Amino acid sequence: MSNFDAIVVGGGINGLVAGAVLGRKGKKVCIIERADRFGGMASYAVDGGPSLAHALYNLSPRALKDAGIDVDRATFTGQQIDTVSLADDGNHIVFKANGVYWNDGSQHPQSKAWCELIQRFKTYGGLLRQLAEAPPPGGHSASLSRARLAEMLRLAKVGIGLKMLGKSEMRRFLQVVLSNVYDIVLDDLPDGPVAGMLAADAIRGAATGPRSPGTVFNLIYRLGHGGTITQPTGGMTAVVDTLVDGAKAADCTLLPGTEVSRILVDLDAVTGVQTADGQTLRAPLVLSNLASPLTSQLTGPSLFDIEATRRIRNIRARGTAAKVNLRLKDASPLPGLKSEQKDARLIYAPSADYVEAAFNPAKYREMSKAPVIEALRTEQPDGSHWVSAIVQYAPSDLDGGWTQEAQDRLAQITVDTLDCALPGLREQITDTQVITPDQIATATGAPGGHWHHAEMSLDQLLTLRPANGISRYAFGPKGLFLCGAATHPGGDVMGLAGRNAALMALEVQK
Amino acid sequence: MALESRYDAIVAGAGHNGLTAAAYMARAGMNVLVVEKNGWIGGAAVSRSLHEGWTYSNCSYVCSLLRREIARDLDLPKYGLQVIPYEGGASFTRDGDHFAYYSDHNALRREMARHSARDADAYRAYSQAIMRQCRFIRPFLLRDAPDPASLRPRDLGELAYLVKKAHGLGSRELGETLKFWTMSIGDFLDEHFENGLIKAHLAGSGIIGTGLGVYSPGTAYVLLHHYMGDIDGGIGAWGFARGGMGAISNAIAASFKDHGGTIHTGAGVEKILSKDGRVQGVALEDGKVFYAPVVASNMDIKRTIQHHVDTTDLPHDFTKAVNNFKIRGSSAKLNISLDQFPDFPAAPEHTSFLRGDMHVSESLFELERAYDDWKDGRWSEKPYIDMLIPSQIDPTMAPTGAHMMTVFVQYAPYDLNVDGTRSADNWTDAQRNAMADTVLNQISVACPDIRDRVVHMEVRSPLEIEREVGLTEGNIFQGELTFDQLFFNRPVPGWSQYSLPIKGLYLCGSSAHPGGGVMGAPGANAARAILRHETRHGRMKGYAA
Numbered sequence A: 001m002s003n004f005d006a007i008v009v010g011g012g013i014n015g016l017v018a019g020a021v022l023g024r025k026g027k028k029v030c031i032i033e034r035a036d037r038f039g040g041m042a043s044y045a046v047d048g049g050p051s052l053a054h055a056l057y058n059l060s061p062r063a064l065k066d067a068g069i070d071v072d073r074a075t076f077t078g079q080q081i082d083t084v085s086l087a088d089d090g091n092h093i094v095f096k097a098n099g100v101y102w103n104d105g106s107q108h109p110q111s112k113a114w115c116e117l118i119q120r121f122k123t124y125g126g127l128l129r130q131l132a133e134a135p136p137p138g139g140h141s142a143s144l145s146r147a148r149l150a151e152m153l154r155l156a157k158v159g160i161g162l163k164m165l166g167k168s169e170m171r172r173f174l175q176v177v178l179s180n181v182y183d184i185v186l187d188d189l190p191d192g193p194v195a196g197m198l199a200a201d202a203i204r205g206a207a208t209g210p211r212s213p214g215t216v217f218n219l220i221y222r223l224g225h226g227g228t229i230t231q232p233t234g235g236m237t238a239v240v241d242t243l244v245d246g247a248k249a250a251d252c253t254l255l256p257g258t259e260v261s262r263i264l265v266d267l268d269a270v271t272g273v274q275t276a277d278g279q280t281l282r283a284p285l286v287l288s289n290l291a292s293p294l295t296s297q298l299t300g301p302s303l304f305d306i307e308a309t310r311r312i313r314n315i316r317a318r319g320t321a322a323k324v325n326l327r328l329k330d331a332s333p334l335p336g337l338k339s340e341q342k343d344a345r346l347i348y349a350p351s352a353d354y355v356e357a358a359f360n361p362a363k364y365r366e367m368s369k370a371p372v373i374e375a376l377r378t379e380q381p382d383g384s385h386w387v388s389a390i391v392q393y394a395p396s397d398l399d400g401g402w403t404q405e406a407q408d409r410l411a412q413i414t415v416d417t418l419d420c421a422l423p424g425l426r427e428q429i430t431d432t433q434v435i436t437p438d439q440i441a442t443a444t445g446a447p448g449g450h451w452h453h454a455e456m457s458l459d460q461l462l463t464l465r466p467a468n469g470i471s472r473y474a475f476g477p478k479g480l481f482l483c484g485a486a487t488h489p490g491g492d493v494m495g496l497a498g499r500n501a502a503l504m505a506l507e508v509q510k
Numbered sequence B: 001m002a003l004e005s006r007y008d009a010i011v012a013g014a015g016h017n018g019l020t021a022a023a024y025m026a027r028a029g030m031n032v033l034v035v036e037k038n039g040w041i042g043g044a045a046v047s048r049s050l051h052e053g054w055t056y057s058n059c060s061y062v063c064s065l066l067r068r069e070i071a072r073d074l075d076l077p078k079y080g081l082q083v084i085p086y087e088g089g090a091s092f093t094r095d096g097d098h099f100a101y102y103s104d105h106n107a108l109r110r111e112m113a114r115h116s117a118r119d120a121d122a123y124r125a126y127s128q129a130i131m132r133q134c135r136f137i138r139p140f141l142l143r144d145a146p147d148p149a150s151l152r153p154r155d156l157g158e159l160a161y162l163v164k165k166a167h168g169l170g171s172r173e174l175g176e177t178l179k180f181w182t183m184s185i186g187d188f189l190d191e192h193f194e195n196g197l198i199k200a201h202l203a204g205s206g207i208i209g210t211g212l213g214v215y216s217p218g219t220a221y222v223l224l225h226h227y228m229g230d231i232d233g234g235i236g237a238w239g240f241a242r243g244g245m246g247a248i249s250n251a252i253a254a255s256f257k258d259h260g261g262t263i264h265t266g267a268g269v270e271k272i273l274s275k276d277g278r279v280q281g282v283a284l285e286d287g288k289v290f291y292a293p294v295v296a297s298n299m300d301i302k303r304t305i306q307h308h309v310d311t312t313d314l315p316h317d318f319t320k321a322v323n324n325f326k327i328r329g330s331s332a333k334l335n336i337s338l339d340q341f342p343d344f345p346a347a348p349e350h351t352s353f354l355r356g357d358m359h360v361s362e363s364l365f366e367l368e369r370a371y372d373d374w375k376d377g378r379w380s381e382k383p384y385i386d387m388l389i390p391s392q393i394d395p396t397m398a399p400t401g402a403h404m405m406t407v408f409v410q411y412a413p414y415d416l417n418v419d420g421t422r423s424a425d426n427w428t429d430a431q432r433n434a435m436a437d438t439v440l441n442q443i444s445v446a447c448p449d450i451r452d453r454v455v456h457m458e459v460r461s462p463l464e465i466e467r468e469v470g471l472t473e474g475n476i477f478q479g480e481l482t483f484d485q486l487f488f489n490r491p492v493p494g495w496s497q498y499s500l501p502i503k504g505l506y507l508c509g510s511s512a513h514p515g516g517g518v519m520g521a522p523g524a525n526a527a528r529a530i531l532r533h534e535t536r537h538g539r540m541k542g543y544a545a
């Protein structure tokens, strides 16, 4: 039996950050991870293939700093990549930081409109980031505690940020964040690949289509850290290794390959955890990187009243993103792409209508017949070459289940779709991996294999994330906190949920 | 009545909101003229006789939302308004079963239990949640939406009122409220119920008139839009206006005229005249010109700005926002004269629920698919229908022994997709008839003999609704009821308090807060704004609005 000040259950991105933040505040921390390697969804991979997450765009410097990790590490800065929207006629469109171009380098007529839209969303994203870097508003009972004051100041800052936008821009912001991406984008652009790319980015990982109100928020969320997309040097594994090093440097004890089977509670306060291999580890503070349903299973559901149980049960988390990894026979470039596009982020989303149509079947528990794809070319440490593709929509609750036949069909659809735009790709593929949301759920514990552990819809954000009444990380018995993607502000390889949770735990413990 | 050339205020459009605004202004002593393009009044709250002996509520067909403060202020019962509540309703299934919705609690419970014991238990919590939301929202209907970007005392006051109300809920309830406002009706129902038929029955109100599906966030709020009314204090109750929905407009008009108001029908406004950023009056299609320092437009914001005012001097942001205002047609209507009462084989004998609203949708997925058809520019293969036979309760609607049936249809597009081309011009007679056929097929799920009962039928696609009532694209609410177009965002950010960027020009129809339905609130609120800004005495003394 060992004793710690704090135990983190789960060593995903957020668990690692939470552990490091606590460790740096002098806590004796143990991070327990079921899998043999850390990183959870971000680094999950099968048979030497690419990890689930493949690109960095939302990593939080604030979270890294509090975890004691140098933001400018080469791992993170990696290689900034352009986005290429694939067209069946080979007329691909390239999105760079400064505009939109045709394949031949000439400027796309919608370049200016796209830049203006992106710029506006980035400004809004900056405002929302201020909210993301702190616990969601509300929840203090004491009339004017220091925390309350700090919170009011922070909100005021966002308020001032809004005011600085100017009256008319502020009003516009309050309209746009509540809107759907389809309408907002098509107000300024004709439908086509440029609109399609924005729609695709807005629905990635979500169980919504671009016409669903609230989807602009997802797009803004993605742009909260400036919108630059990088392929990290050494892949997602290297990013996770860096976080693991950070946790070690903060004197955390790391226990990979160990499953937590119970969170121990005595007299309504946590006392530690029990592992599947029979160890009991004691600590007055437990942070769970798992979503709330699993966490409440670990404590035993009796600790939650009917109301809380109902709310936890009602949290929506239908994963819709599958991973399809295509192994290539060699390092030769992908057909139809120019050499400077070889590392680009490839998007298949010819129009916003296409993205919405792709979503339709998912509503009825079917996979898209014409899917939305984000693909990256990657090289694994063993020298193998892959196309790493995120394919939507592939609902976790597929009608009939994710049988081998269904997986093969998804692979087929993915290859067919990409091969249309990159003719000849098919011949380069030697092997195919399909990782479905339900496999992700089994492997990592993420409910429904959901990208963010819980849908990022307006009714599950801020004070409502993951559910009303449990939005400020504290969860059930005294000393228990949630610290995963299901909490505010949400997922991505970002780290803010873990960092906020750790700070909140310290605050409450004081 | 002799027309003058100069008035204190002119209202463009004699919809029920235009008439409401006019009536309040007349009562405050203003000399008001209402001009209407049609030869009759009422807009979408109208009764017309298109087939000898029968009366149709051509557009809106049931009443609940009309604010009772307004009925009281304008003395509407005295001017002939009588609303008769109806009770119950039902959803029929293709395999011959049905779910009956009774207003009697015990009967409803038994019926729910017949489909799902769990759902019978869950109903209480569900209806309590809805009632709580209704109670919260109702006080806001007759108030201005505060401008969050403004520091004016009035806006801060309204904001403070909002905060106080929200605070009064307590943080737990506030969270539930925020969640309710932002979620979909489908998700909300899934949280409470398991039975598909029960859910489908309850979901309809969340999509009526909207370009959204049952699983689109924000539709739970739309449901509220159908529950926040009342009849004689019965919250959420619905009823028929005796003589059809036109009786409401007629009563408001009578009240208006009794206080010196004038209504001129049969010639629409061609142009709202303005000079140096100040409104002057209106020029009609028949060449007449009337002058007034105040013009209130009952037309939707898009029609008002795009077709009837000079936009050259308007702020670019404003016109752009108006151009981007979402006002998509999604509803159609069938009004049917029946030779006798149709046969409902699935209904028990002497049941009361045939007097209520009837539907034939069996699951949320079926409703969602109906929405997918609309997104593609087609009317739904299996549309949601809201069907009533008001002549059972109001005998004035049809000859003795005969009946009148009103069928609301969701979804039907404005820009119909024919062979890949989307255009309102595609609504030919053949297409309209084909749609009617689809709807009759749906109706026949409940009453197989419907085709034999039809004496006359009026079929209205969104295009006809636009043509007659002037509702752009046929959108029944004068603009989508989505978050980005509600409250301080309605109709467009910065202009949610009835005035428009031309001095003296106001908006008094459903495009303004709090939105569509036969409610009267936008009209009353607009009158309040006008009296405050444009008259010396200022307030609507003694009135609730």
Ligand SMILES: Cc1cc2nc3c(=O)[nH]c(=O)nc-3n(C[C@H](O)[C@H](O)[C@H](O)COP(=O)(O)OP(=O)(O)OC[C@H]3O[C@@H](n4cnc5c(N)ncnc54)[C@H](O)[C@@H]3O)c2cc1C
Residues within 6 Å of the ligand: A009, A010, A011, A012, A013, A014, A015, A032, A033, A034, A035, A038, A039, A040, A041, A042, A052, A053, A054, A055, A056, A057, A058, A205, A258, A259, A260, A261, A289, A290, A321, A322, A323, A390, A440, A443, A444, A445, A446, A449, A450, A451, A452, A453, A483, A484, A485, A486, A490, A491, A492, A493, A494
């Ligand atoms: C297909 C896919 C592709 C993605 N691509 C990207 C991308 O390109 N870029 C990006 O930024 N984001 C991406 N994401 C999202 C991102 O990966 C997640 O939001 C993020 O990794 C969540 O991190 P987390 O720490 O909150 O949770 P998780 O990563 O789910 O961590 C939970 C951890 O808990 C462990 N655990 C579970 N049960 C137990 C137990 N009983 N005992 C001990 N440990 C346990 C799990 O093994 C896991 O390590 C992607 C997601 C998916 C599904």
Ligand SMILES: Cc1cc2nc3c(=O)[nH]c(=O)nc-3n(C[C@H](O)[C@H](O)[C@H](O)COP(=O)(O)OP(=O)(O)OC[C@H]3O[C@@H](n4cnc5c(N)ncnc54)[C@H](O)[C@@H]3O)c2cc1C
Residues within 6 Å of the ligand: B012, B013, B014, B015, B016, B017, B018, B035, B036, B037, B038, B041, B042, B043, B044, B045, B058, B059, B060, B061, B062, B063, B064, B065, B267, B268, B269, B270, B298, B299, B331, B332, B333, B408, B465, B468, B469, B470, B471, B474, B475, B476, B477, B478, B508, B509, B510, B511, B515, B516, B517, B518, B519
């Ligand atoms: C098919 C249908 C069914 C409905 N069902 C219901 C229901 O059951 N219950 C309910 O509460 N609500 C219902 N509604 C919604 C409700 O009827 C409307 O939201 C409401 O009546 C709108 O009232 P309004 O006064 O704001 O505008 P309108 O009724 O649209 O009034 C606008 C008026 O302006 C006139 N006009 C237009 N252009 C000009 C011009 N250039 N010059 C002069 N006049 C002009 C029009 O002719 C019209 O009279 C329904 C609507 C429709 C279309």
